[in-house]
Structure formats: C-alpha cells, structure tokens
Amino acid sequence: MILEMSNIKKSFGDNEVLKDISMHVDKGEVVSIIGPSGSGKSTLLRCATFLETIDSGNISYMGKSAVTTDDSGKAVYSHHKDLAEFKSYFGLVFQQFHLFPHFSVLKNIMDAPIKVQKRPKDEVYKEALELLDKMGLTGRGDAYPCQLSGGQQQRVAIARALALKPEILFFDEPTSALDPELTGEVLKVIKQLAEEKMTMVVVTHEMPFARAVSNRVIFMDGGVIVEQGDPEEVFGNPTQERTKLFLKNYQK
Amino acid sequence: MSLWTMIGLMAGGFGKTCAIFFLTLLFSLPLGMVVALLRMSKVKVVSGIVRVIISILRGTPLLLQILAVTYGPHYLFGADVSKNKLIPVVIAFAINYAAYFAEIYRGGIESMAIGQYEAADVLGYSKFQTFMHIILPQVIKRIMPSITNEIVTLVKDTSLAFAVSYQEMFTIGKQIANSQTSFVPFLVAGVFYYVFNAIVDFVMARVEKKLNYYN
Ligand SMILES: Nc1ncnc2c1ncn2[C@@H]1O[C@H](COP(=O)(O)OP(=O)(O)O)[C@@H](O)[C@H]1O
Numbered sequence A: 001m002i003l004e005m006s007n008i009k010k011s012f013g014d015n016e017v018l019k020d021i022s023m024h025v026d027k028g029e030v031v032s033i034i035g036p037s038g039s040g041k042s043t044l045l046r047c048a049t050f051l052e053t054i055d056s057g058n059i060s061y062m063g064k065s066a067v068t069t070d071d072s073g074k075a076v077y078s079h080h081k082d083l084a085e086f087k088s089y090f091g092l093v094f095q096q097f098h099l100f101p102h103f104s105v106l107k108n109i110m111d112a113p114i115k116v117q118k119r120p121k122d123e124v125y126k127e128a129l130e131l132l133d134k135m136g137l138t139g140r141g142d143a144y145p146c147q148l149s150g151g152q153q154q155r156v157a158i159a160r161a162l163a164l165k166p167e168i169l170f171f172d173e174p175t176s177a178l179d180p181e182l183t184g185e186v187l188k189v190i191k192q193l194a195e196e197k198m199t200m201v202v203v204t205h206e207m208p209f210a211r212a213v214s215n216r217v218i219f220m221d222g223g224v225i226v227e228q229g230d231p232e233e234v235f236g237n238p239t240q241e242r243t244k245l246f247l248k249n250y251q252k
Numbered sequence B: 001m002s003l004w005t006m007i008g009l010m011a012g013g014f015g016k017t018c019a020i021f022f023l024t025l026l027f028s029l030p031l032g033m034v035v036a037l038l039r040m041s042k043v044k045v046v047s048g049i050v051r052v053i054i055s056i057l058r059g060t061p062l063l064l065q066i067l068a069v070t071y072g073p074h075y076l077f078g079a080d081v082s083k084n085k086l087i088p089v090v091i092a093f094a095i096n097y098a099a100y101f102a103e104i105y106r107g108g109i110e111s112m113a114i115g116q117y118e119a120a121d122v123l124g125y126s127k128f129q130t131f132m133h134i135i136l137p138q139v140i141k142r143i144m145p146s147i148t149n150e151i152v153t154l155v156k157d158t159s160l161a162f163a164v165s166y167q168e169m170f171t172i173g174k175q176i177a178n179s180q181t182s183f184v185p186f187l188v189a190g191v192f193y194y195v196f197n198a199i200v201d202f203v204m205a206r207v208e209k210k211l212n213y214y215n
C-alpha cells in the first residue's frame, strides 16, 4: 500500500471540512475523487501532502507512519527530517500549475532533483529531456513558463513532479484552469501515465475521463466519502441518493 | 573666482560624495533585508520593535539623524567628535536607507503568491532554499523600480552631509557660495546631481532590462 489515511479530521475554525475520512491507495492504482465544490477534496489532498496539518488521524506512506494520533486524540507529525523523506514519496500537481516563472522549462524540471535530491546534473538532464518528449514538449526546454499555453504549462508541472520519481502523484483539478480546448492534451498525458501504472489520485470534474482511467472512484460530499468503488458501478449504478443527484446535475 | 575654479574645487569633493553614495548602498541593501526579515518575524515582540524603529527612521528627517549620529556621542558620553566624519555620516545614511529598503523588500516578499511556497514545499526544497532560489529572485525583479527610486533619492540626499561640514561636493559648493556671495555653485551642484542621476537611470534601466527575461 502506497498511502493510507485513516480517521482524518480537519477543521478550519468552526468549519469541519474533513469528517473522519479514511482512504488508501495501492501501488499502480488510479483513484479519482469527485464531488461538489466545497466538499473537501482539495483539503484532503493538501492534508495528504502536508500542506495542511490534520487535527487528528493517521497518515502513512509505504507502510511507514508519517502522522499518528496520541491518546488525547491529537495528530502528531514525524520529525522534520523524516517528513522530508515522506515528501519524497509524493508529488502534487496544482490547479494553477505554480511553475517557477523565473526558471526555464528545463530548470523547472531539473532544479529539485539536483538541489533537493542531490543527483548528478547530467543524469537529471537526460531524464528531463525524456520527460519533455513524453509530455509532448520536445524542444521547449529553453522556453519560460510565460511563453507557454496553459496546457503546456500544466504538462511542465507534471514533468517537474515526475522528475523526482515519486511513488504517488496527486492532481488537484489539473484541467480546471485551462481553456476547454486545452484540457485534452493534459488528460491524455495523465491517461498515458495510468497506462504505465503510475500510482495517482486525481481530483477532477471531468467525469468521462474519471470513468475511463480510474480503477476506483471516490465521491465526496460535505467532508465525508459518500460512496466509492469501481467507476462503472459508481457512474453507472450509484447506490447513494447524493451520488445520483450529483451525477445527474453534472450531465446537464 | 572663475567658473572653472569653482568646478575644480567642487569636483574635489565628488570623491566624498561617491563614498557616501556607494558605502550607503553597500551597507543598506543587505541590512535592509535583515530588517525586513525581522519586521516579518512571527515573534510579535521582534516585529513590533522593528516596526517602531522603521517608523521613527522614516518619520524623522535624515538631516536630524545625521546630526544625531555625528554629534550624539559627544552630548551623551562626552566623546570627541571624530575628525573623520565619513563614518558617522555613512552610518546614519545606511541605517536610514535600510529602513526604506526593508519596507520595499517586505512589500515584495508579501506580494508573492502562496502557491510558489507550496510548490517548493511539495518538491522538497528547504525553507532557506525556497527563499534564496524561488522567492528572492522574483522579489528582486518586482521591486527593482522602487529600488531605483530610492537610489535616485540617495544621490540627492548625499548633499545633506553639509549639515556636519563633511567636505563632500555640496558642502564645498555651499562654502564657495557663501564666501563669493554667488549663486553659481548651486547651479553647478544641480548639474552634478542631474548628470549623476542620468547615469544611475541608465544603469538601472540596463539592470531592469536584464531581469526582463520573463514576465
Ligand atoms: N485555508 C482555509 N481556511 C478556511 N477555510 C478553508 C480553507 N481551505 C478550505 N476551506 C474551506 O473548506 C471547505 C472545503 O474546501 P475545499 O477542500 O477547497 O473543497 P473542494 O476542493 O472540494 O472544492 C470549504 O468550505 C472551504 O471554504
């Protein structure tokens, strides 16, 4: 098991955003998370990637505990050094890309492997070129993010995350900031990664895409997992009223 | 006294004008960053104290601060006012300009989107690496126009050293003006500063252009 989250609780002030959520992701699995806006999907990813701290619950990567809960029910995070190791297990692709605008495309991809993982530059360079090819960005290495379309920028962001060779890659609505005609090229890349058995968790509103690529679909609403399972089951034959309603509204 | 004699005498003080200018930049630019970071400290006492110090430095005339640093030690401890006035003058300038630069740095740093920090965090950069490699280069580009403004002001402010009779160009010009009862030295000084700032503008435009390799 790559990721296991259990009994995750997270509030912002009085607003309980994650209400006792448990989920796990196996190696090679592609999990889609769908649900209405405000249901806590981003918060769940941000908790998994340590951008938010959970109030209570457990998080482990590769069978190793990163966050545990003490007797008083409060979340306890691993030490700084260990968290750095846990961070090397995952990558995150943001809705707004968040590329580094002052770095060229190549430097965006190569900088973290060199500076964070201390890997040799020529090896990283070779891999970066391969990643560019894979993302359909051959020859764009010297461009700056501002010179690229949104779809190209998002593919650079995916390459940047992949360059660190994560065990699992999280996507938070990777195509929501894109013009409709550019979503296809990004979804294609994610689909290709799925075929290569990259372990991924994708928060998305692209229902046909979720149905096609995922091994499992999670429907979240109001900070809880309402329903999850095989995509054909969840999309074709949902058991919960809330799921039915959500999917029906989406078809319009 | 001929015009050329005046210009010659005043040019003799230009080296000292340049000394104030370059030494002030040398010390205040990095000091400003330290002050900015302290100003943004999460420790309320630290940020509070620094905030008050900055507001005093910006809210009182630089002229007074130069007088205070130069003659303060004499009034407080009976210390001899040092013959070399460059040191107190540069200290006063550097501290005063550090306060202004600190506020510019802080504005630049606070204008950075949180997403840059979050992306760097997930990629595993340390806090120090994030600041030095990701945040600071972008901040420098953003604040360059404000920095240029301050540098242009500094060129003109060097003339305030006349208050402690430090023999820089303007002080010499003022002395000539008094002894010759002539307004000409002031005109000469005006031209000096104007040309100096034309050079500053030229250099800074080049720097800004260099930083324009991305948007
Ligand atoms: N940093 C934050 N501070 C306060 N409230 C937040 C914060 N982030 C998210 N929320 C709240 O948490 C809830 C879930 O948000 P989010 O996880 O972004 O939902 P989703 O991604 O499913 O649209 C929303 O009510 C939102 O307003």
Ligand SMILES: [Mg+2]
Binding pocket: A041, A042, A043, A173
């Ligand atoms: Mg969201």
